[in-house]
Amino acid sequence: MDQFERVERTEIRKVGSTAVTPEVKVYRVFPAGTGTDKVPLTADGKPVSTQSYIAELEKLEKALVWAAQRGAAQEEAYARLEHKRKERNDLLDVTHEAFIFTRVGEELRGDRKLIKYTLEPNPSYKPTTRNTMVFPKVRGTVWIDEATSELARIEGVVTEDISIALFVAKVYKGSHFMQERYPVEPDIWLPSFQQYDFDGRKVFFPISIHERTFFTNYKRVGPPGEAVSTVRAELGKLKGSPADP
Numbered sequence: 435m436d437q438f439e440r441v442e443r444t445e446i447r448k449v450g451s452t453a454v455t456p457e458v459k460v461y462r463v464f465p466a467g468t469g470t471d472k473v474p475l476t477a478d479g480k481p482v483s484t485q486s487y488i489a490e491l492e493k494l495e496k497a498l499v500w501a502a503q504r505g506a507a508q509e510e511a512y513a514r515l516e517h518k519r520k521e522r523n524d525l526l527d528v529t530h531e532a533f534i535f536t537r538v539g540e541e542l543r544g545d546r547k548l549i550k551y552t553l554e555p556n557p558s559y560k561p562t563t564r565n566t567m568v569f570p571k572v573r574g575t576v577w578i579d580e581a582t583s584e585l586a587r588i589e590g591v592v593t594e595d596i597s598i599a600l601f602v603a604k605v606y607k608g609s610h611f612m613q614e615r616y617p618v619e620p621d622i623w624l625p626s627f628q629q630y631d632f633d634g635r636k637v638f639f640p641i642s643i644h645e646r647t648f649f650t651n652y653k654r655v656g657p658p659g660e661a662v663s664t665v666r667a668e669l670g671k672l673k674g675s676p677a678d679p
Contacts, residue, residue: 435624439464439661441479441651442472447644456646464494464665467501467658468511488672495665501658525565532559532569541577548577548586571596584623587614595634603641605634618652625649 442463445456460479461472473490474482481487501508533553541548553574561567574590589612596605613628625647632643655661 436465436467437654437656437661438618438622438624438652439655440624440649440653441475442647442649443479444645444647448642465655465661466494466497468508468515471497484672488669491665491669491672495662495669498658498662498665502662521565528566529553529569532556532561532566533574535576540580543577543586546586547580549580551576551578553590568596570594579623582617582621582623584617585615586623588612603634603636605632609633619654624652 440463441460443458443460445458447456458477460475460477462475464471464473471490471494473487473494476482501511532555534556535551535553537549537551539550541550553576555570555573559569561569571592571594572590573593574588576585576589577587578584579586590610592605592607592609595607597603598605609632611628611630611632614626615623616626618624626649627647628649629646630643632641634641655664
């Protein structure tokens with residue numbers, strides 16, 4: 435996702451709220467080399483105002499120019515990013531040891547055949563890091579696209595309370611996560627929808643995260659050196675257009 439911009443629409447439901455409709459946050463999310471830049475949009479996906487939108491794009495342009503340069507600060511930032519990516523990839527690799535995958539059926543999604551597997555904790559697996567301590571306390575289901583072996587959908591549920599950050603926080607049993615993925619280009623599968631339903635506590639205060647996020651309008655923009663041209667072209671058009679009334 436570090437070379438594709440997209441629109442992310444998140445619907446947030448707060449437990450105990452009397453609001454009928456969820457709180458909605460919409461952003462144009464743009465990869466900026468060492469992270470992502472989020473440009474706020476209205477609930478219907480439009481710029482809040484031309485003036486504020488231009489200001490956000492100018493800030494994004496500067497971030498991309500900085501990320502495309504070579505220097506000690508950039509090398510340090512990219513090293514941190516690579517470290518996080520390696521941690522995530524190592525964690526994914528460990529799932530092959532931490533879970534027992536059992537094929538339980540097939541499903542059609544449009545014209546694509548998905549192979550369905552259940553994930554059960556492997557009783558012989560011994561967690562070795564704080565992150566892998568989570569694995570024995572979750573169960574899940576995955577759907578794999580038969581033609582490409584890509585992950586098409588995943589669901590997981592917490593089966594025991596999970597302590598986080600040296601017991602500072604806790605995620606309660608019954609919390610749930612799911613994500614769906616589709617191809618945005620040949621051999622490139624990215625999220626289209628994800629949902630979190632987590633309950634727990636942080637220190638002595640209850641926390642509740644109930645969010646649904648929709649990912650749309652994917653567009654490849656490339657690394658910072660290429661992406662900056664996209665932003666500059668858009669800025670040129672906007673600055674040549676009439677200002678807001």
